[in-house]
Amino acid sequence: MNVLFVYYIASGGMDTLNRQRCLALRRHGINGHCLYYQWGSGLNNASDIPTFISNSDLEIKTILDQGQYGAVIVTTDYPSLLRFRSLGYTGKIFLEIQGLGSKETARIELLTAQQYVHAYANGLINPNTPHIATLFHELYTHTPKFMFNNCFDFTRFHYHAWPKLTYRVMAWMGRIEENKNWREFLHIGSHLIRGYDASFQLWMFEDANLSRPEERQAFHELVQQLELEKHLQLFSNVPHTEMANFLSIIGDSGGLLCSTSIMEGQPYSILEAMSCRCPVLTTNSDGVSNSIYHNETGKYYSRGDIDHAVHEAIDLMGNAPLREHIRSTAVHHVQTYFNPDLYCVQFINMLHSV
Structure with a gap:
């Protein structure tokens, strides 16, 4: 069977998810293809x-x-349900x-999507995101619903030993935009540099193609205001x-990896860090609840509370027994609950059940 995965743009977590699940499904006799509009x-x-790149009806x-x-999986873009039916x-x-x-x-969005889902899906x-699951049950009473964790290929993406740095690094991954809450990361980093470790470094991994000019300008202004230029490195793509x-x-x-997001689905950045024994400090952005358990597989802090974030970060870095427990438990958790073969079984059962 061939399956087509559809999304707006080949970037970020959706690109990672689509590549990983296509490779996993291939081992189970399903050929996954990808269509991106740009x-x-x-x-x-x-x-x-x-992989196809097109937003042309004819193409x-x-x-x-x-x-x-045999099936098309459309992520987010619910008007495409009508579009694909109209294309035959x-x-x-x-x-x-x-x-x-x-x-x-x-x-x-899910209220607006109702007319498309009820008619065409x-x-x-x-992937078991609590607030989305609640909305599914409230707004789509009679529509079949399938909720299971995304897959993560830990055989390809895992820890590698390298020479140890002479300074600590706190990392951040995302887009320079409001929901990723980059301002809070910079403030947390500033407090740690000034009150905990003057050699502390901040590494931010982003896709520079996906930020708006005004947001990037605000970013550079805050970096200067907090005097972080010598402590910050940006990595794009x-x-x-x-x-x-x-x-x-x-x-x-x-x-550590510090995730400051306001709201997430099931972010790959956190699973990737866990698989590589990089401990995670995160907001409770809802979608992380299946991967982070406080003081077991990572740590939470209260979004907006910089002092709380700094306290938890220092505990994560300075409490050696707890840190090693979190690093080891996180790896096991990813390998058990985000296993690609488990994902494939659930995905195939979904295809057969409708």
């Missing part, structure tokens, strides 16, 4: 997965006709929600295969 930096990652119809897809596709279509911003935005998919090395180095430096 180019993204994720296409720089080497892959033999059939998409050709892709659908030639692919003979008669197979199974699922709307997948990996994240829709704030709870308020998610409610508005065979089911809904979500690091190849995915190299990120395992960076995260391993950060973990071994005695540092």
